Amino acid sequence: xxxxxxxxxxxxxxxxxxxxxxxxxxxxxxxxxxxxxxxxxxxxxxxxxxxxxxxxxxxxxxxxxxxxxxxxxxxxxxxxxxxxxxxxxxxxxxxxxxxxxxxxxxxxxxxxxxxxxxxxxxxxxxxxxxxxxxxxxxxxxxxxxxxxxxxxxxxxxxxxxxxxxxxxxxxxxxxxxxxxxxxxxxxxxxxxxxxxxxxxxxxxxxxxxxxxxxxxxxxxxxxxxxxxxxxxxxxxxxxxxxxxxxxxxxxxxxxxxxxxxxxxxxxxxxxxxxxxxxxxxxxxxxxxxxxxxxxxxxxxxxxxxxxxxxxxxxxxxxxxxxxxxxxxxxxxxxxxxxxxxxxxxxxxxxxxx
Numbered sequence: 575x576x577x578x579x580x581x582x583x584x585x586x587x588x589x590x591x592x593x594x595x596x597x598x599x600x601x602x603x604x605x606x607x608x609x610x611x612x613x614x615x616x617x618x619x620x621x622x623x624x625x626x627x628x629x630x631x632x633x634x635x636x637x638x639x640x641x642x643x644x645x646x647x648x649x650x651x652x653x654x655x656x657x658x659x660x661x662x663x664x665x666x667x668x669x670x671x672x673x674x675x676x677x678x679x680x681x682x683x684x685x686x687x688x689x690x691x692x693x694x695x696x697x698x699x700x701x702x703x704x705x706x707x708x709x710x711x712x713x714x715x716x717x718x719x720x721x722x723x724x725x726x727x728x729x730x731x732x733x734x735x736x737x738x739x740x741x742x743x744x745x746x747x748x749x750x751x752x753x754x755x756x757x758x759x760x761x762x763x764x765x766x767x768x769x770x771x772x773x774x775x776x777x778x779x780x781x782x783x784x785x786x787x788x789x790x791x792x793x794x795x796x797x798x799x800x801x802x803x804x805x806x807x808x809x810x811x812x813x814x815x816x817x818x819x820x821x822x823x824x825x826x827x828x829x830x831x832x833x834x835x836x837x838x839x840x841x842x843x844x845x846x847x848x849x850x851x852x853x854x855x856x857x858x859x860x861x862x863x864x865x866x867x868x869x870x871x872x873x874x875x876x877x878x879x880x881x882x883x884x885x886x887x888x889x890x891x892x893x894x895x896x897x898x899x900x901x902x903x904x905x906x907x908x909x910x911x912x913x914x915x916x917x918x919x920x921x922x923x924x925x926x927x
Contacts, residue, residue, distance in 0.1 A: 613822035686754030742814020
């Protein structure tokens, strides 16, 4: 059965500067749940080929405790709805799965269309401290992995920084649903790239109306012309930015690991937001990150989460215990950017012993 975090149904795109406070509501799991989706990899160009000629976006402004601000564009949820409805040929019983009142459907949809408040906490943290001590530390990172990326705000911040500083980095982005990757994650990467273009390049690619992402407007439309898509792919290649996009379940772990390139010398930084909401998700996530960190000489994970997920059983204490059982050290980090009027939120750092 489905359960909801109490969103209005439109997430935070109505006012992208607001942080949604979630109230968890759940139904008991049913015996009619579908089996988990098997992990598989997807080619970036193939996902891009399914996008319409125009996408609508809104820009979310996130300010850290030190006063640093990131402006990150995201595809509007209504625009995703329009594409799904246009693609519906009647063969799907629920073409808008994930865009109704349920935030999670076990083994069907894992909330990726929506931006979760803990991902905003993680962006604030990265703005102030980066993967290690500050955002400049990303130069020391070879491989960024975001588990359960969805709208991928933390990865968008690091991608934006890599583009602006011509840093070649390997990104691996995973989400349970391939439709989330193609309809949200990939468009957001495109939008983020557009936001880093200089005036001269923007005039070439937006000859008529200019690059809307360089304006002060919070909302706009971007036309995905062949020239724009070609320039995007060329920019990734010349900068040395590579993406692996994975959908499906984290378990069993071996199929997942076989799809994520790795070598001992890859300095690996793993991120996750709201990935430990239930005992099942907590266990799968912990096994995935520990096995990923075992493969490299230098690696660590930062997880943004609520202390307790009422109604579905996930908790930071349970996560720390699971990490300890798997030979990891997990501890809550001090960070003043975690304001909350409800359930306490926190950031947890995980490293191998």
